[in-house]
Amino acid sequence: GDSVTQMEGPVTLSEEAFLTINCTYTATGYPSLFWYVQYPGEGLQLLLKATKADDKGSNKGFEATYRKETTSFHLEKGSVQVSDSAVYFCALSGNNDMRFGAGTRLTVKP
């Protein structure tokens, strides 16, 4: 079945560092891909999405590109802030299916 594998955490960075969180997927057909973010004590929120190959999703300085050839959807941000500290989930939406990765905890230190 469909699945998502994302980089294990936790990840700790200093403010203004570059962030990459890797995500790869396995799916039949052409899924949509998502990154969700969960701040402490809250539910998940959609951060960005891409619905077809080569699409780039972006929001709040975060970007991810749907790469069909490498079945990847890596999350990047050029300069992280303390307020970006959260848990990040990669997810895919396929045929009557929604799969989430295990989540990667990011801590950004001042």
Place this chain on the structure above:
Amino acid sequence: DAGVIQSPRHEVTEMGQEVTLRCKLISGHNSLFWYRQTMMRGLELLIYFNNNVPIDDSGMPEDRFSAKMPNASFSTLKIQPSEPRDSAVYFCASSLGGSGFVGEQFFGPGTRLTVL
């Protein structure tokens, strides 16, 4: 828009008691998901409804758990009898999906359940 509404936000109960969690979907959405989140197991999909019909309930742990959608905008998740290992944060999420398609999900704030 009020977003997905869950109640209660916190629930503390004793082992053996019945627990009912409630969720109101975003108006116009037709898909409803119940998730459970723990430190040990992460985020687990329990059950998924589309147009009030359960599509995938393979994640429901056992017969103690049951979920219903009495109407298009409301769902309940019931645990009877509850056990300490059911302690977790339970999220519901709604989306607007089509035939065979699961759209972007909007999550509620969660219910933190503690079973003593």
